[in-house]
Amino acid sequence: GQQVMQIPQYQHVQEGEDFTTYCNSSTTLSNIQWYKQRPGGHPVFLIQLVKSGEVKKQKRLTFQFGEAKKNSSLHITATQTTDVGTYFCPSNTGNQFYFGTGTSLTVIP
Amino acid sequence: GAGVSQSPSNKVTEKGKDVELRCDPISGHTALYWYRQSLGQGLEFLIYFQGNSAPDKSGLPSDRFSAERTGGSVSTLTIQRTQQEDSAVYLCASSSIGLATDTQYFGPGTRLTVL
Numbered sequence: 317g318q319q320v321m322q323i324p325q326y327q328h329v330q331e332g333e334d335f336t337t338y339c340n341s342s343t344t345l346s347n348i349q350w351y352k353q354r355p356g357g358h359p360v361f362l363i364q365l366v367k368s369g370e371v372k373k374q375k376r377l378t379f380q381f382g383e384a385k386k387n388s389s390l391h392i393t394a395t396q397t398t399d400v401g402t403y404f405c406p407s408n409t410g411n412q413f414y415f416g417t418g419t420s421l422t423v424i425p
Numbered sequence: 426g427a428g429v430s431q432s433p434s435n436k437v438t439e440k441g442k443d444v445e446l447r448c449d450p451i452s453g454h455t456a457l458y459w460y461r462q463s464l465g466q467g468l469e470f471l472i473y474f475q476g477n478s479a480p481d482k483s484g485l486p487s488d489r490f491s492a493e494r495t496g497g498s499v500s501t502l503t504i505q506r507t508q509q510e511d512s513a514v515y516l517c518a519s520s521s522i523g524l525a526t527d528t529q530y531f532g533p534g535t536r537l538t539v540l
């Protein structure tokens with residue numbers, strides 16, 4: 317099945333710095349979703365990308381889907397303390413989802 | 426209800442006891458997932474229900490774990506003879522019809538502590 321590797325596993329940034337997390341697959345993905353889990357909370361859906369080369373923005377967050385549909389990135393501009401949490405790009409095999417460990421973002425005020 | 430609900434929110438039990446965790450999915454959602462998240466770890470897939478189809482139990486870690494979904498709605502995850510390594514947050518999610526492109530809506534989770 318599809319396995320998506322996410323890097324980095326941990327990232328500490330100073331408030332105001334930018335942050336990027338990457339998801340890479342060895343196989344072509346039909347789609348990719350991004351979720352965010354705040355500390356002590358549950359994962360919440362952020363966005364879905366379906367088209368090759370697709371770019372979507374949500375305020376300071378920019379999501380990209382690679383041309384080959386094998387990788388994706390989430391970029392946060394000028395991080396804020398509210399961005400703290402773990403970001404996941406789950407892979408799926410059939411209708412099973414594998415969230416893995418995600419990227420844990422710490423923002424230092 | 427407006428979202429996925431889970432009960433109890435916290436459960437403390439003694440090693441060897443059985444526990445039942447409940448999940449109420451969003452009304453009308455036919456797909457339901459159970460995950461486990463140990464402290465500082467990612468989400469581990471446990472089981473998947475879709476409509477009246479046989480559930481996908483491939484993620485259950487041992488035969489002490491079982492789950493059922495009655496009437497295509499409420500689901501119960503049962504852990505028999507609990508062990509300390511079962512301590513974790515158990516998350517339930519539902520989606521519309523279980524497609525890979527469907528959004529999963531998560532409940533707040535049940536924090537299980539096995540003493």
